[in-house]
Amino acid sequence: MPHAARPTVTLHDVAAAAGVSVSTASRVLGGSSRTVAPEYQERVLAAAATLRYTADASARAMRRASDSITLIVDDLTTPSIGMVVAAMEREARTAGAFVTVSSTGGTPDRQLETVRRLRALRPRAIVLTSSRLDADLVGGRLLGELRAYERDGGRVVIVGDTDMPFDSISFDNHAAARALGAYVAETGHREVVILAGDVARANVTTRATGFIEGLRAGGVAPDSIRVVHCEVSRRGGSEAIRGSLGGFTDVDAVLAANDLIAVGAMSALRAAGVSVPADVSVTGFDDIQLAVDVMPRLTTVALPLADAGAEAIRLAVREGTEPAHLTMSGHLVVRDSALPRTRPR
Known part of the structure; x- marks a missing residue:
């Protein structure tokens, strides 16, 4: 008589049992070259052994195949975005990753569709930059897609004002x-x-x-x-x-x-x-x-802007699980195009 099939144990189950993020469990069990603290590694390996977790070889190969960090922007033609992307690329190289860029025109529907398509490519992290990204955009579906991506082991960083529960960098x-x-x-x-x-x-x-x-x-x-x-x-x-x-x-x-x-x-x-x-x-x-x-x-x-780009990458590859919310300030630079007025008005 055939034995009953053993319930499938997922990476999420292992991560929950070990008390770590899915991305940390993935690095331990997926053979990543990125360092994981010894205490976390021991907890993940113990949980995997207890639960009799067996990694899916094809899924592991997919995870290894993509070490990209995807930047989703409103408009690629602006010089300010160029400064952010250049800084991201420099910082990503130090983390053993590379940056890909997608443009949406700033429309919520295209932002949603872009995230949906990118999830299938399994990037290491998604960084979205826009003037404002709210949780209720397109009926909350963008937030839902990003949460699903995070549950699958990805990381989300937003550069701009937002009320979403992810790492974020805003400007005052x-x-x-x-x-x-x-x-x-x-x-x-x-x-x-x-x-x-x-x-x-x-x-x-x-x-x-x-x-x-x-x-x-x-x-x-x-x-x-x-x-x-x-x-x-x-x-x-x-x-x-x-x-x-x-x-x-x-x-x-x-x-x-x-x-x-x-x-x-x-x-x-x-x-x-x-x-x-x-x-x-x-x-x-x-x-x-x-x-x-x-x-x-x-x-x-x-x-x-360059600092924000570099910091976005550091957030994207960090180990922490609690979202970080950073606010960056600008400063006045006085040059030649503004002249004090002394004549009476």
């Missing part, structure tokens, strides 16, 4: 923007245009709010602050200025939500015969390489 856009607005006010500017970018983008919207608070705290009247929304690009800044030129008689400062918008604004002002900074000061945000390549060099807020 509001405080840095408030400091820039205060600086512009303190240097005598009293008629200001804010090029606020796309209202649907959380990071630039937060910056615009910070600009306004800093300006008002520095004495700029509310009715002397105009907010203009535009595409978050060099073209967006240029078109916003061209569309507002008729009202530029008294404006003495333009605050842009990022450096690309600021560079486009300076180009349009120059084409209209308006001198920067003699007639109008212009500021940006991010401190990409272009900020020091343009003339005049751009006054801006420097965000630690």
Whole structure:
């Protein structure tokens, strides 16, 4: 009479019995070259022996075949993302991994579909970067996919604002923007245009709010602050200025939500015969390489974008099980595009 089939023991069962993460159990039982603390290794091996766990050879081969860390971004063409990716690649090499990149255009449906497809490729970790990723996106399905991927032994890191229960790195856009607005006010500017970018983008919207608070705290009247929304690009800044030129008689400062918008604004002002900074000061945000390549060099807020990229990789390969939530701050960089105003208004 045939014996009853022994219940299948999974890697999740072993990890639970050993009190470690699935990724740690996988490294011990899957022959990974990555070091696991001796106490964890002993616990995993003991649990596997007690439960009579047998690793599936094909699944183990799949785990070994992919040591990639996948970055999912909104837009690959922006210089700020280029800084993040370069730093990720440098840090990944030190961890014996490599970085692949996918672009979604920032739409929740494409983010969801990208995660679904990537799960089948079994990357070592998924890093998502976006201005904001909420747990209720697409009815909570994105969160569900990421949790399922994590249960399978992967790790999730989010670079941007989020309420999801994964490792995350965010930027204090509001405080840095408030400091820039205060600086512009303190240097005598009293008629200001804010090029606020796309209202649907959380990071630039937060910056615009910070600009306004800093300006008002520095004495700029509310009715002397105009907010203009535009595409978050060099073209967006240029078109916003061209569309507002008729009202530029008294404006003495333009605050842009990022450096690309600021560079486009300076180009349009120059084409209209308006001198920067003699007639109008212009500021940006991010401190990409272009900020020091343009003339005049751009006054801006420097965000630690490279640091965020490197830290995202360190989080992706660490052993800890509790999510880490880091906030990085920017700082004001004063260059040539903003000139103190001493003339009476």
